[in-house]
Amino acid sequence: MRQNPSFTLQDPAELKRLVRENPWVTLVSATPEGMVASHYPVILDEEREELTLLSHVGRPDELLHGLGEREVLVIVQGPHGYISPGWYDANPAVPTWNFVVAHLYGVPEIxxxxxxxxxxGRLVDAFEDALPEPRRMEGDPADAAYAQRISSGTVGFRLTPTRVVAKSKLSQNKPEAVVDTIIEQLEGDGPYAQPQLAGEMRRAHERLRAARNG
Structure with missing residues (x-):
């Protein structure tokens, strides 16, 4: 991914938030047989200060990716959406796409x-916690026995990236009046409304304003 200094995302806390709020990732490997991609949920290893992912793959995806033998790329895709030039001022403009994404590279630990x-179990809890009656992997003896049986069909991994390329392209190069109009459109009811993206823009521009004001 081509980087642009205006859109570089480096804040560790923001990277962790991106993962927490967008846990469905793409796992990409370059293998002797060609490129391979899979999709899995991840959680953060909260016991580590540095950005670290925990997840698993279903067998035989660990062989398909050569997991643990070579570098992989994990793509974390945040909110994104179309930005119409009609939302800008009267000056000539072209459409664009705003987005937040992180590319995490490293060799997974099996x-x-x-x-x-x-x-x-932690992965199940992370998603069940939001439900009024969460189901736990070991909620009762039958659940525990079933979980033990099917867990053998998975291979867990931990990834602490050795390289991170992350981008938060949220109209940071536009005047504040234009940014306000874009946010208004994204929060509206039009065909390209994207309230999650509008929220990301608000966060980014509040930080920019705070930095400018010292």
Whole structure:
């Protein structure tokens, strides 16, 4: 991904927030047989200060990717959406696409079966916690026995990226009046409304204003 200094995302806290709020990722590997991509949910390893992902793949995807043998790319895609030039001022303009995305590179660490099982439980809890009656992986003996059985069909991994290329392209190069109009359109009811993207723009521009005001 081509980087642009105006849109570079480097804040570790913001990168972690991006992962927490967008846990469905794309896992890409360059193998001797060609490029391979899979899609899996991830969670953060909250026990580590540095950005670290925890997840698993279903067998035989660990062989398909050569997991643990070579560098992989994990793509975390945040909110994104079309930005019409009609939302700008009267000056000549072209359409664009605003987005937040992170490319995380590294060689995954393969988890032991025991640690993989614990991570699977944390993964389930991370998504079930929002429900009024969450189902736990070991909620009762039948659930626990089933979870133990199917966990053998997965391979867990931990990824602490050795290289991060992240971009937050949110109209930082536009005048504030234009930014306000774009946010208004994204929060509206038009065909390209995207309230999550509008929220990201508000956060980004509040930080820019705070930085300018010292």
């Amino acid at each position: 988890l032991s079966p025991e640690e993989n099982y614990r991570v699977l």
